[in-house]
Amino acid sequence: MNERQKALRLKALEIIRSLGKGHSGRVLSAIDLIEGLYFGRENGRNIFYYDADKPQWTERDLFVLSKWEALPALYAVLSYAGYKLPENLSYFPDRKTPGIEVTLNKSAYGICVALGMAKAVQIGRLNRHVFCLAADYEFDFGKAWEVVQVAAQEKLDRLCIILDANRFGDARIQEKFEAFGWRVIKLRDAHDHDEIVYAYMRARLTLRKPTLIWASTKKSAGIPFAERKPEYDDVLFSDTEMEEIKKILI
Amino acid sequence: MNAFVNLDFILSKLALKFKQLVLIDTNFPSPLLPNFVSLYPHRYLFMPCHDAIVLETAAGIASLGNLPLVIGANVDIVDIADPTLNIKILQHDKSCDLASFEKALYCFGAGVVLLPKEE
Numbered sequence: 001m002n003e004r005q006k007a008l009r010l011k012a013l014e015i016i017r018s019l020g021k022g023h024s025g026r027v028l029s030a031i032d033l034i035e036g037l038y039f040g041r042e043n044g045r046n047i048f049y050y051d052a053d054k055p056q057w058t059e060r061d062l063f064v065l066s067k068w069e070a071l072p073a074l075y076a077v078l079s080y081a082g083y084k085l086p087e088n089l090s091y092f093p094d095r096k097t098p099g100i101e102v103t104l105n106k107s108a109y110g111i112c113v114a115l116g117m118a119k120a121v122q123i124g125r126l127n128r129h130v131f132c133l134a135a136d137y138e139f140d141f142g143k144a145w146e147v148v149q150v151a152a153q154e155k156l157d158r159l160c161i162i163l164d165a166n167r168f169g170d171a172r173i174q175e176k177f178e179a180f181g182w183r184v185i186k187l188r189d190a191h192d193h194d195e196i197v198y199a200y201m202r203a204r205l206t207l208r209k210p211t212l213i214w215a216s217t218k219k220s221a222g223i224p225f226a227e228r229k230p231e232y233d234d235v236l237f238s239d240t241e242m243e244e245i246k247k248i249l250i
Numbered sequence: 251m252n253a254f255v256n257l258d259f260i261l262s263k264l265a266l267k268f269k270q271l272v273l274i275d276t277n278f279p280s281p282l283l284p285n286f287v288s289l290y291p292h293r294y295l296f297m298p299c300h301d302a303i304v305l306e307t308a309a310g311i312a313s314l315g316n317l318p319l320v321i322g323a324n325v326d327i328v329d330i331a332d333p334t335l336n337i338k339i340l341q342h343d344k345s346c347d348l349a350s351f352e353k354a355l356y357c358f359g360a361g362v363v364l365l366p367k368e369e
Binding site (some may be wrong): 095104112113114126210 | 299300303307315
């Protein structure tokens, strides 16, 4: 874990405490995937094009957080990247916040919006990419699979879905997506910065088919006493626990 | 006579005027608008899916400045998280005319636009 990943973890946990509620386990499972996207560099260039001073820059890439429970992780990354966030952050993604592209209030709808954005990019022949972070439980809904089918049918090669798979279970994700005509990139270590960045790079270069990055993450990753323990999934860490976390991360 | 033949030509003509117009066709099993598809294949999305999915996809298309028009959806209310997005749903109504349809397309925000159905 690099220094930035550690700092972002602390920042995200502080945001959860300031919001008064949150899903710390899911936030910490997703934070490295978002960090890799925003801070990943290849040959001196950013993997993900954005300008924190101009959040509405017309050539920016688009990031959709379908897994809205991980919003504190995105806030932490945006803040670290230089976006000027308001003092009162909303619990759901809101397009009025700089750096947030989509307003969402339901699960699995972010994937649908990302599909629409990728279609709009294809229509306008724009040089932009759409990245969407989705949770594994979203693929329990039929609508997610309808999106998967339409994206492959339309050959939306500018669409990349990052699947944050933090629960044990369905190992046939790869077969299912490939059957629909997607390219699947599986991460061996979903918390390793270099591997994540390399996967994004490969996704950017994919042609004529959408890409799925399958990341088998760990809930509460980076906090040894809470890692993969369901009782820590949706808790606010106490002051004592925060002190211990600071000792681990700093 | 097919009730949707006229609609096909009306929308093909309007697509010349509205460069941002994108049609989302939810009809199953075959597309409703063959003429539009042949003229503007890149501005057409055949999506025989659940209405809620279609509306959120339209929201994504609208967020990059396009004007998605959803055809064939059985909804009267545009239920999306961000109602400021410019999404239109086509419904048929005998009392309206083409001029009011065009005017409704220019209106800001999500909504239902009405067009008379060919008898």
